[in-house]
Structures are given as structure tokens and as C-alpha cells.
Amino acid sequence: AQSVAQPEDQVNVAEGNPLTVKCTYSVSGNPYLFWYVQYPNRGLQFLLKYITGDNLVKGSYGFEAEFNKSQTSFHLKKPSALVSDSALYFCAVRATGAGKSTFGDGTTLTVKP
Amino acid sequence: EAGVAQSPRYKIIEKRQSVAFWCNPISGHATLYWYQQILGQGPKLLIQFQNNGVVDDSQLPKDRFSAERLKGVDSTLKIQPAKLEDSAVYLCASRIPSGTGELFFGEGSRLTVL
Numbered sequence: 001a002q003s004v005a006q007p008e009d010q011v012n013v014a015e016g017n018p019l020t021v022k023c024t025y026s027v028s029g030n031p032y033l034f035w036y037v038q039y040p041n042r043g044l045q046f047l048l049k050y051i052t053g054d055n056l057v058k059g060s061y062g063f064e065a066e067f068n069k070s071q072t073s074f075h076l077k078k079p080s081a082l083v084s085d086s087a088l089y090f091c092a093v094r095a096t097g098a099g100k101s102t103f104g105d106g107t108t109l110t111v112k113p
Numbered sequence: 114e115a116g117v118a119q120s121p122r123y124k125i126i127e128k129r130q131s132v133a134f135w136c137n138p139i140s141g142h143a144t145l146y147w148y149q150q151i152l153g154q155g156p157k158l159l160i161q162f163q164n165n166g167v168v169d170d171s172q173l174p175k176d177r178f179s180a181e182r183l184k185g186v187d188s189t190l191k192i193q194p195a196k197l198e199d200s201a202v203y204l205c206a207s208r209i210p211s212g213t214g215e216l217f218f219g220e221g222s223r224l225t226v227l
Contacts, residue, residue: 032213034215036216041223042220043204043206043219044204046215099144099161099168100169101216102158105154
């Protein structure tokens, strides 16, 4: 069975500071890893994904994520946070060859001016 | 490109009543999912379709939930009879069949069971 853990329910940062939202996963075989963002009363929007290759992947809105196979982690990062980044962030994993994506319970990011 | 369409956006029903949600995926997306998102939790898979065939419905409470995708395009999720614990947002998502593809989500259908 595959699973995702997002250890922090809430992350608070000041605008202009770097941010990190943590994610660890468990899956059989090689993982496909994803980050999605959800704004209030909206569906989830894709941010970025790791499939293979370079461990640092870049995505939308200046976000990036680092894949660490030994630590089974895929943390989301941004060098300089914006107030508009405030939202709910979900990490998801899908095993190679599988159709099902499993999501974490989400981390609420609040960026204060 | 049109996104994933879902309706209705909001539905309030009494327990033991029935409800149906509709989803139209992005054109060309053969894979379609229904997820249940309870407040404070991540989306949980209910059912996955590939074209009009069911790939995974292991987490679907089949005594009360049913879903179909008759022509391999749009899909309907039905709950009958509804329970209080079914209050949630029902998210439809689609993707291309390639295994590396990300999911495209609709806006969701929020169900409140009183």
C-alpha cells in the first residue's frame, strides 16, 4: 500500500522569507510524486511533479521541490514567499505503473505581510 | 482548453435521501477518478475508470455508492441512501492514460447531509 505523510498541519512564514512544506511517502517501487494547491472552495491545482531524473524539480509560481530517495521525502520549497501563496497544499504519490494517486492530509500555508 | 466540469456545486439533503453528482472530464482524458474529501483531510479515492471500465473501486462503499461512465466520457456518482458521514466534497479528476500524468480536478461538489 502507498501512503503520504505531511507532518505539519500548519506552516506560517513572513512574506519574503523562504518556505518549506514537508512531505514523506511510502510506496513499492519507484514513485511518481506530485504537489497540488487548493484555494478555498476550489478544486486542487497541479504545481509540480517528479517522475525521474534531476532531484530538484521546478514548477508553477516559483515553487520547487527536492526528491530525496534515501529519506523518502519530497519537500516543497520557495525562496521568497508571497501573501498570495497562502493556501492548502497537498502532496501525492503514485507507484510506477499504478493508476491510483494517494494524497496526504494537507498543510495550510499562511504567509503574513 | 476546457477544464473538468462538475455539477451541482452545492447540495443539501436529509439523511436517507439520494443524490447524484455529474462530471465531464477534459476532452481526450480516458482516465477518470472520483475522490471524497472530508473537511480537514486529503482526497480519498472512491473509484477509478479507464474509458468506461472500472479499474479500482476497492474503497467505494458499494452498499450505498454507485458510479458509472457509460460512454467513456462523462460520469455520474450516486449516493443512496445518504448518511451524515457522507458530508464531504466530491472531487472529479481526469488525466491522460500515460502513467506520469498529473490529475486535473474539477471545482468539486459539496454535499451536506442533515
